[in-house]
Each structure stands twice: as C-alpha cells, then as structure tokens.
Amino acid sequence: MSASLEKGINALKEQVDSSVASFFSSCVHCGMCADACLFYTETGDPERTPINKTEPLRRIWKSEYTLFGRVGKMLGLTKKVDDKLLADWETLVYDSCTLCGRCSMVCPVGNDIALMIRKTREGMAAAGHAPEGLIGATTRAVTIGSPMGVKWPALEAQIGHVEKDTGMKVPVDVVGAEYMLLLSSMEIMNFPEFIDAVTRIFKHAGISWTISSEAFEATNSGIQIGVSDIAAELVQRIVDAAEKLKVKTVISPECGHAYMAIRWEGPNLVGKPFSFKVRHILEVLDELRKDGRLKTTGMESQKLTYHDPCQISRRGGVIDEPRHLIDMIAGNFVEMPDHGKMNWCCGAGGGVSSNERADEIRLKVFQRKKDQLDAIKPDAIISACSNCRIHLEDGLEEYGMDIPLLSLTEMLAEHLAED
Amino acid sequence: MSEIEFLSWIRGPGFQIATIVLVAGVVIRIVEILLLGRKTNLAEAKGSEMSSGLRTVVTRMIPDAGTFRRSTFTIVAGYIFHIGLFVTIFFYAPHILLLKNIIGFGWPSLPTQVVDALAMVSIIALLAVLVHRFSNKVLRFLTNFEDLLVWFVTIAPLVTGYVAFHRIGLPPSTLLGIHILSVELLMVVFPFTKLMHTFTLFMARWYGGAISGYRGVAS
Numbered sequence: 001m002s003a004s005l006e007k008g009i010n011a012l013k014e015q016v017d018s019s020v021a022s023f024f025s026s027c028v029h030c031g032m033c034a035d036a037c038l039f040y041t042e043t044g045d046p047e048r049t050p051i052n053k054t055e056p057l058r059r060i061w062k063s064e065y066t067l068f069g070r071v072g073k074m075l076g077l078t079k080k081v082d083d084k085l086l087a088d089w090e091t092l093v094y095d096s097c098t099l100c101g102r103c104s105m106v107c108p109v110g111n112d113i114a115l116m117i118r119k120t121r122e123g124m125a126a127a128g129h130a131p132e133g134l135i136g137a138t139t140r141a142v143t144i145g146s147p148m149g150v151k152w153p154a155l156e157a158q159i160g161h162v163e164k165d166t167g168m169k170v171p172v173d174v175v176g177a178e179y180m181l182l183l184s185s186m187e188i189m190n191f192p193e194f195i196d197a198v199t200r201i202f203k204h205a206g207i208s209w210t211i212s213s214e215a216f217e218a219t220n221s222g223i224q225i226g227v228s229d230i231a232a233e234l235v236q237r238i239v240d241a242a243e244k245l246k247v248k249t250v251i252s253p254e255c256g257h258a259y260m261a262i263r264w265e266g267p268n269l270v271g272k273p274f275s276f277k278v279r280h281i282l283e284v285l286d287e288l289r290k291d292g293r294l295k296t297t298g299m300e301s302q303k304l305t306y307h308d309p310c311q312i313s314r315r316g317g318v319i320d321e322p323r324h325l326i327d328m329i330a331g332n333f334v335e336m337p338d339h340g341k342m343n344w345c346c347g348a349g350g351g352v353s354s355n356e357r358a359d360e361i362r363l364k365v366f367q368r369k370k371d372q373l374d375a376i377k378p379d380a381i382i383s384a385c386s387n388c389r390i391h392l393e394d395g396l397e398e399y400g401m402d403i404p405l406l407s408l409t410e411m412l413a414e415h416l417a418e419d
Numbered sequence: 420m421s422e423i424e425f426l427s428w429i430r431g432p433g434f435q436i437a438t439i440v441l442v443a444g445v446v447i448r449i450v451e452i453l454l455l456g457r458k459t460n461l462a463e464a465k466g467s468e469m470s471s472g473l474r475t476v477v478t479r480m481i482p483d484a485g486t487f488r489r490s491t492f493t494i495v496a497g498y499i500f501h502i503g504l505f506v507t508i509f510f511y512a513p514h515i516l517l518l519k520n521i522i523g524f525g526w527p528s529l530p531t532q533v534v535d536a537l538a539m540v541s542i543i544a545l546l547a548v549l550v551h552r553f554s555n556k557v558l559r560f561l562t563n564f565e566d567l568l569v570w571f572v573t574i575a576p577l578v579t580g581y582v583a584f585h586r587i588g589l590p591p592s593t594l595l596g597i598h599i600l601s602v603e604l605l606m607v608v609f610p611f612t613k614l615m616h617t618f619t620l621f622m623a624r625w626y627g628g629a630i631s632g633y634r635g636v637a638s
Contacts (some may be wrong), residue, residue: 016455017457018455018456019453025615029561029566030490030493030558032489046559066451105483108482108619108620110623110626242530268462273461273463274463277463313636315634336484341638
C-alpha cells in the first residue's frame with residue numbers, strides 16, 4: 001500500500017462514528033436520493049446517485065467497524081479501498097456534488113448523505129485524489145491567506161474607495177468593537193459594494209464594528225477540499241484575531257460555505273468552543289430589524305424572488321431571517337417552487353466553482369435552477385452568497401436569460417431610511 | 420431424516436436457532452453502532468438535538484410534495500408492502516398466538532379475510548418493486564446481490580404463508596413446514612443485511628434530524 005493511500009484510509013477511518021454507522025446500516029438502495037440531486041436529475045447518469053458517492057467511506061465502515069465485515073475481511077470477501085477506487089470516485093465526490101444536502105432532506109431512512117460525502121472527501125484529499133483547482137485554492141489560502149490570493153493591501157485599497165464613496169470611516173483593528181466582520185475574497189474583488197452597504201447600515205444602526213487586518217478572509221478551502229487540519233488552521237486565524245480584538249460577535253458575510261466553516265464546523269475543527277458568537281450577516285441584520293435599529297423606506301415594485309444558498313439555509317439554519325428582511329423592502333415577492341430548506345443548489349457550491357474541470361457540468365445542471373426560475377419568471381433574484389451570485393449570473397448568461405442578481409445586504413443599504 | 424422428523428426440527432430446534440441468530444445478530448449490530456459514539460458538538464446550538472431528532476423520526480415518514488412527485492412509485496409501493504408485512508406478521512390470529520406463547524401476552528387480531536387480502540396486495544407490490552428495480556436505471560445501477568437476497572427472503576414467507584393458508588398443492592403440515600422454514604430463512608439473513616434498517620432507521624433518522632435541528636433546520 002502506498003503511503004498516500006494509507007493516509008487516505010486512516011483519514012476515512014477517523015470519519016466513522018455512530019451516525020455514519022447507523023446511516024450505512026439503514027440504506028436500502030431505494031434510489032430516492034438520486035431524484036433529489038441536480039447532478040442526477042439533469043444528467044440522468046445513475047453513477048451520480050448521492051449514496052453511490054460515499055462508496056469509499058462505506059467500504060471502510062463495513063470492513064473495519066462491523067463484526068461481520070471484519071470476518072469477511074479476514075476471509076478476503078470485503079471490497080477494498082484502493083487507489084483505483086479513489087481515482088474513479090474523484091469526479092463523483094468533487095465535481096458532481098456541491099454538498100448542498102438536498103439528498104439528506106429526502107432520504108426516507110434519514111441519512112445525512114451530504115455529511116457522508118463531506119467525510120468521504122477527507123479520505124480522498126489525504127490520499128491525493130482532490131481536484132487541481134481546489135488544491136491550488138487551498139494552498140493559496142494557507143500561504144497567502146486567501147483562496148483567490150487576495151492580500152491585505154488589496155482590501156485596504158477597497159476600504160479606501162468605500163470611505164471615499166460613503167464619506168464614512170471603515171473601522172480597522174478596533175479593539176473592543178462589538179462585531180468583527182469577515183469578508184470573502186469574492187466580495188473584496190468582485191462585490192466591494194457589500195463593504196459599502198455594511199458600512200452604511202452599521203453607521204445607521206449605530207453599531208460598533210471592525211475589520212481585522214490579520215484575519216479578514218471568511219472562506220475556508222479546507223472544508224471544501226476536505227482537509228480538517230488546514231480547515232482548522234484557517235479557523236484558528238479568525239479565532240486569534242477575534243480574541244485579540246476582544247469582539248463579542250464575528251460576522252460571516254454573504255458566502256455560503258464560509259458560514260458553515262466558521263459557524264458550524266469551526267469550534268469542532270479547533271477543538272474548543274469559541275469565546276465569541278458567530279452570526280451570519282442576515283442574522284445580524286434581522287436582529288437589528290427586531291430591535292427597531294434597522295429602518296428602511298420605499299418598496300421595490302419589481303417581482304423579486306430569493307435563492308436560498310444551501311450552506312446558509314438548508315445546512316446553516318438561516319431561512320426565516322432573509323424573508324423577514326425582504327418583507328421590509330419588497331412589494332412583490334414570490335417564492336420559487338421548492339424554496340427554503342428544499343431549494344435547489346445553484347450548482348457551484350462545495351468547491352465546484354474552484355474546480356475548472358467541473359465547469360461544463362455545473363452549467364449543465366443549472367438547467368434545474370432555470371426550470372425553477374421559469375416557473376415564476378422573476379424580474380430579479382436576491383441572494384446572500386457571492387459564490388451563488390457569480391454562478392447564477394454565469395448560468396443565466398449561458399441559458400440566455402436576462403435576470404439581474406441582487407445582494408440582500410446591498411438592497412437594504414439602498415433602502416435605508418434617512419436619519 | 421424423514422419428512423416428519425424434518426417438520427418437527429423446523430418447528431423446534433430450527434426455530435430456536437433462527438431466533439437466537441436474529442436476536443443476537445440484531446443486538447450485536449446495534450451495540451457496535453452505538454459503541455462508536457459521536458463527538459460532542461462544540462458549536463453554539465440554534466436548536467435542540469433531542470427534540471429535532473425525535474421529530475425527524477416521525478416526520479420522515481411523510482415525503483414533501485416535490486419528492487412525492489419525483490419518487491411516486493418507490494413511495495407508494497414501499498408503503499403498501501411495509502403495511503402489508505406489518506399487518507400479516509402482527510395481526511394474523513395464529514401469529515399472535517405464537518407470539519403470545521413466546522412473550523406471554525397477545526393482542527386482538529384482524530379478520531382473516533383482511534390479512535389474506537393484504538398479503539396478496541403485498542406480494543403484488545413486492546413483485547412490482549422487483550420489476551421497478553430492474554427497469555429503473557438508478558435502481559438497476561445500485562442493485563447488488565444483497566438487495567435480491569433480501570427481496571427473496573421477504574417475499575418468500577408471504578408467498579408460502581398464502582399458499583399454506585389456502586392449502587394449495589401439498590398436505591397442510593408440509594405447507595406449514597415450508598412457511599416456517601421461509602420465516603427462519605428471513606430471521607437468519609436479517610442481521611447480516613439491509614433488513615437491519617427495521618431498527619437502525621430510527622437511529623439514522625434521529626441522527627439526521629439532530630444534526631439538522633442543532634443548526635435550527637427542521638428536517
């Protein structure tokens with residue numbers, strides 16, 4: 001056995017716990033997860049059935065953690081995990097899964113299949129079977145601090161523009177601030193309007209907040225590629241900065257997997273509870289709304305809909321908050337069929353957008369989103385994840401659809417009531 | 420071994436062996452799952468694991484509308500044969516008598532005609548399930564030897580029970596012997612296969628529901 005394969009197998013072994021064992025014990029091969037997955041419904045390829053993507057992990061569970069499987073292993077009857085299997089599964093596990101978790105909501109025996117695929121990635125990555133694009137992004141995240149190679153001077157320059165445009169101060173490295181805002185590289189480079197919007201809303205609401213020059217990057221390639229050590233290192237940078245600045249709450253920006261990484265996986269990755277809270281920007285804004293500190297004026301008359309980013313809604317629990325906020329400013333809001341926790345993924349989450357090899361398939365499976373949109377024909381789409389936003393724009397262009405994408409935070413900023 | 424000796428072996432030692440394999444096997448499978456344990460979640464909770472897990476155990480019986488549309492056959496046929504199996508196993512008067520002898524208490528039975536009709540409906544549903552398994556490309560892709568074995572040991576007691584009840588072909592005692600043998604086969608195969616979902620699905624639904632519920636999502 002090669003050293004890397006051994007590392008992969010050991011990584012898979014570490015992933016097996018009582019939840020995984022009960023999931024594999026319960027699967028009856030009913031195939032319903034296929035009907036819940038856009039990578040199956042839009043390609044018709046049965047290999048892309050979600051539960052099939054977990055095969056490497058299943059083999060390890062069976063041969064190492066069941067009595068009957070261990071007996072079978074001694075007799076040479078169980079199927080092994082080898083390099084060929086992992087190589088064959090690479091495109092299924094990384095290119096054909098966005099970890100959106102729709103399969104997990106449909107499985108009649110209750111299996112969290114997306115979690116099982118996420119765990120399978122740990123073994124794939126350790127054995128060296130991860131896509132080039134994700135390896136590159138992860139390497140840049142570790143060495144430079146951002147998957148897109150964005151360094152502090154780049155953000156500092158954007159902050160300069162925002163301060164000039166708004167005439168407001170963007171607080172940096174303020175010790176004792178209540179909130180510390182994280183940003184995704186995508187926001188820094190492609191949507192600096194987000195920083196602009198947060199600055200104006202927080203000024204309006206009288207919030208004490210800051211950005212850390214040492215840890216501003218919210219994204220975490222480690223959890224996308226499936227390397228817990230790296231994911232933990234990236235989380236630790238944020239923890240260190242938050243503790244240094246003594247903030248009460250860290251805000252995850254409009255980015256799906258960043259929220260999953262810092263809010264739900266973060267404390268488990270670093271092995272201890274955080275001394276601060278983590279909230280998604282929409283949760284913070286909804287709190288401000290409830291407290292009467294966020295006041296808006298005017299209603300949008302165009303027909304609007306909301307695309308639930310998987311890691312924020314179905315996997316993250318922020319489902320009602322955006323709708324409360326949309327109600328403040330939208331006069332004609334329409335839900336897509338299968339919205340909220342049953343929304344269909346845009347097709348580019350879970351590292352798929354960092355993986356050039358998956359470019360073709362992510363645009364193919366966008367057909368699912370197109371069908372959802374065709375059912376209600378909105379004038380514009382609101383979302384809360386820059387990765388969804390970029391891919392939705394990409395997909396809409398590919399399918400010749402002309403529907404603008406809006407950020408909820410930015411929309412709220414445009415509707416702020418004058419003091 | 421004469422036919423009479425064989426029949427009495429099936430009803431005596433054979434049944435005892437099958438019962439031991441079933442009970443011990445199921446206990447081992449469940450204990451080995453629970454012993455693996457699970458790390459405590461260190462993230463601040465947005466909902467309760469316990470109540471969300473229990474809720475999903477119940478709510479996952481009912482698919483959402485979109486899922487029902489996409490997987491109609493699997494859901495309908497699945498429901499029919501599961502209900503049929505449950506009723507024929509636990510509400511047929513002679514079965515209740517047998518169980519009463521083992522566990523010491525019984526419960527009211529359903530009219531024989533109802534059980535008989537449900538057994539037939541279940542047999543038809545299971546035949547349809549097999550056809551679907553080969554005609555649907557996802558199911559054909561997923562299907563392995565175990566799936567077919569489990570299908571066979573599930574339908575066999577229904578068919579042999581139906582034939583024995585209607586006394587078709589062979590002497591009644593022989594038919595009953597074959598029926599009991601088919602049940603013993605089911606019992607022995609049970610702990611080694613996906614038939615374990617009968618028990619583990621409650622655990623799986625609880626874990627799935629707890630993982631979601633902890634993050635504030637009702638799954």
